[in-house]
Amino acid sequence: MTQPAAELVTVTIDGIAVQVPKAMTVIQAAEEAGIVIPRYCYHPAMSSPAQCRMCLVEVKGAPKLVPSCVQRVQDGMEVRTDSPAARKARRAVIEFLLVNHPLDCPICDAAGQCELQDYAFETGQLRTRSVDPKRVLGRDHVTPDVLYFADRCVLCTRCVRFMEEIARExxxxxxxxxxRATIDTMAGELFEHPFSMNIVDVCPVGALVNEDFLFKPRAWDLDRFPSVCPGCAQGCNITLDTKENRVVRAKPRPHPEVNAFWMCDHGRKLLAGWVPGGERGERLEAPQIRDGDRLVAVSWPQALERAAEGLRQAGGPGRAIVSAAAANESLYALRKVMQALGFAGGAFRVPTGPTAVLEGFPKLQLRAERVPNAVGAALLGFRRSADLFADLRGRRGALLVLGDPLHDAPADFGRDAAFYLYAGSVASPAARNAHVLLPVTTFAEMDGTFTNFEGRVQRFTQALTPPGMARPAWVALSALSSRMGSGAMLDSAAEAFAALAAEFEPFRGMTYETLGFGGRITEAAEGAAAVTSGGK
Amino acid sequence: MRDWHPAVAAAEPSQKAERDPAAPLFGGVYRERFERILGRYPTKRAALLPVLHLAQEVRGWLAPETMTRVAELLDLTPAQVRAVASFYTMFNLKPVGSYLVQVCTNIACDLCGAGKVLERFLSETGTEPGAISADGRYTVVETECLGACGFATAVLINDRFYESVTPENVPALLAELP
Structure with a gap:
């Protein structure tokens, strides 16, 4: 990234010399040097009130310690974050913070991910010198989903500033x-905001906790997987925190151009408790083939053989329905099946919902389009349809369905098709009309990519083990298409994506490696989008 | 009249506050004063403290509804008004009697017997600290330093200061209040 040459200065932090732009603060420069200066009130996305005094450092020549979150770098500056004076100051801050802190780490949600715990362990003292009893304030809701434990609060005011500067409410x-100071709302009132749960993320301690997560998992029992939120077209970068093959929560993963440090409550609620199986308990776990009125579970080779045979015999103009929540790789694999059958027409629909904008970072919105990959589906040649079922009526031939759960489909859906193949994760009544059902994974159980509203292709990774015999759709469908003589059997998501990129112009030149975890904007969308940098 | 220290001579005489918890915010002369306060500051938010004082003058205390109304007037959220109102001890967050008697019990006054003065005020008015007397006239509270350490014990009744108060002159002092 070459900006209009920012003036660089050299600063030395704990003996490590770094060159940084002149506008940087010491705390940011230290991060460049690989040193994380302890902090509570500082947050890179918000103003720095310099009130927690945790980030005090020694600057050579300065008469006293300076707060590194507001101190700008100067050329030749020599900073010590670990000098006796700086350590002593931190120790004193911790001692004050712990005067009334209950030290209830064993029952605190933040234990294991708590900056107070970490620094108290690092610099604190074993016993308090205070002889007075600790004051007790208790806990209360601040939003319907978030609890505030006042006694644990260090009053860094990050949550206050989030609501003021980022949410602008x-x-x-x-x-x-x-x-007696605490964080509170207007007396007795809860507040609601579509991005309210970010206050839990910015809280450096266990003061603000998500009630949904409360007393359930411990932070150190969680596995974390980089992913992309499937809740809307925004494509927020997230991590899926899982335990025992269940997503226990989703947290935003910083991306400067997509979601900054934030994500909306809609996405979090969608993902918390995400289990292979889904809430309806009708998860498709084994391939099934039709035997008269019955569906019979069979092995993958049997199902694929039957599907290849059935599709070949069906002939005629086929049609396809895809889900705009399916990964690019899966949609591509379906394309290969369609190519084998010699037809191109496929449609998807886009469920919509109310929008919400994060005022302080307006690029982040809960988008009306509540699917993650509508742009990807369109780029791969599928057509957006306002009325999927009306479009299909009266057409015969092969019917392919990928991903769409069809919960609202008419009871006789697919009955008129010569051959109906359903590849999805939910065995809905309409899916059960199929001749062959292939169990495929949800996004959380596979590697893949989504293309967000601005055409940014972003990778997500497998966080959960798929249930039963479910496989990623690109595995199942490439196995099917290779049987039918179209394309090769794909061995990995990376390979599936490379094949897609070789074939579809907008994705040209992209690989999993070049995408990284910042994603890249497709060429087709590049002209439209002002910002094109690939992130990290 | 007792010979009070000259410093208090210029102070307003204690008045029996005519407060109406249901009075509009702001009507009549108070509306004018409100407008004048707004005119003094570059932003509405900056006027929050004086407007809260004015609201308290009108209604006697800052009920949640009062704070919400002030928030509307100044384009703030009710929470922001509560943050400021709860920070300063000069704002009453619950109802008080017609006379709010604040007895300094900080170190200097305490050494000179402020505790006894406080006790006398409580017994004379028949109240508990912070409560309203049965006749609605008095609320007696402890307060931090009133800045009159040389004239302990210092007492503030509504807007008027009294210095060198002893337990003995409490009854006369109360009797003087209209």
Missing amino acids: PTLVVVQRGD
């Missing part, structure tokens, strides 16, 4: 003062 404030 200053509903959280510090009330009272001194040792």
Whole structure:
């Protein structure tokens, strides 16, 4: 990234010299040097009130310690973050913070992911010197989903500033003062905001916790997987935190151009508790083939053989329905099946819902389009349809369905098709009309990519083990198409994507490696989007 | 009249506050004063403290509804108003009697017997600290330093300061209030 040459200065931090832009603060420069200066109130996306005093460092020549979150770098500056004076100051801050802190780590949700715990362990003292009893404030809801444990709070005001500067709805404030000061809303009122749960993420301690997560998993029991939120077309970068093959929560993964440090509550609620199987309990776990009125579970080779044979015999103009929540790789694999059958027409639909904008980072919106890959489906040649079932009526031949759960389909859906292949994760009544059902994974159980609203192709990774015999759709469908003489059997998601990129112009030149985890904007969308940098 | 320290001579005489918890915010002369306050500041938010004082003058205390109304007037959220109102001890967050008697019990006054003065005020008015007396006239509270350490014990009744108060002159002092 070459900006209009920012003036660089050289600063030395704990003996490590780094060249950084002049506008940087010491705390940011230290990160460039690989040193994380302890902090509570500082957050890179918000203003720095310099009130927690945790980031005090020694600057050579300065008469006293300076807060590194607001101190700008100067050429030749020599900073020590670990000098005796800096350590002593941190120790004192921790001691004050712990005067009234309950030290209830064993029952605190933040244990294991708590900056107070970490620094208290690192610099704190074994015993308090305070002889007075700790004041007790208790806990209360601040939103219907978020609880505030006042006794654990270090009053860094990150949540207050999030609501004021990022959400632009200053509903959280510090009330009272001194040792009675707490974070609160207007007396007795909860507030609601579509991005409210970000206050839990910015909280450096266990003061703000998500009620949904409360007392369930421990942070150190979680596995974390980089992913992309499937809740809308925004494509927020997230991590899926899982335990025992269940997503226990989704957290935003910073991306400067897509979602900054944030994600919306809609996405979090969609993903918390995401299990292979789904809430309807009708998850498709084994391939099934039709035997008269019955569906019979069979092996993958049997199902694929039957599907290849049935499709070949069906002939005539085929039709396809895909889900715009399917990965690019899966949609591509279906294309190969369609090529083998000699037809191109396929459609998808886009469920919509109300939108919400994050005022302080307006590029982040809960988009009306509640699917993650509508742009990808369109780029891969599928057509957006306003009325999927009306479009299909009265057409015979082969019917391919990928991913769409068809919960609202008419009871006789697919009955008029010469051969009906359903590849999905839900065995809905309409899916059960199929001649062959192939169990495929949801996004959380596979590697793949989505193309977000601005055409940014972003990778997500497998976080859960698929249930039963379910496989990623690109595995199942490439196995099918290779049987039918169209394309090769694909061995990995990376390979599937490379094959897609070789064939579809907008994705030309992209590979999993070049995408990284910042994603890249497709050429087709590049002209339209102002920002094209690939992130990290 | 007792010979109070000259410093208090210029202070307003204690008035029996005529407060109406249901009075509009702001009507009549108070509307004018409100407008004048707004005119003094570059932003509405900056006017919050004086407007809260004015609201308290009109209604006697800052009920949640009062704070919400002030928030509307100043384009703030009710929470922001509560943050400020709860920070400063000069704002009453619950109802008080017609006379709010604040007895300094900080170190200097305490050494000179402020505790006894406080006790006398409580017994004379028949109230508990922070409560309203049965006749609705008095609320007696402790307060932090009133800045009159040389004239302990310092007492503030509504807007008027009293210095060198002893337990003995409490009854006369109360009797003087209209």
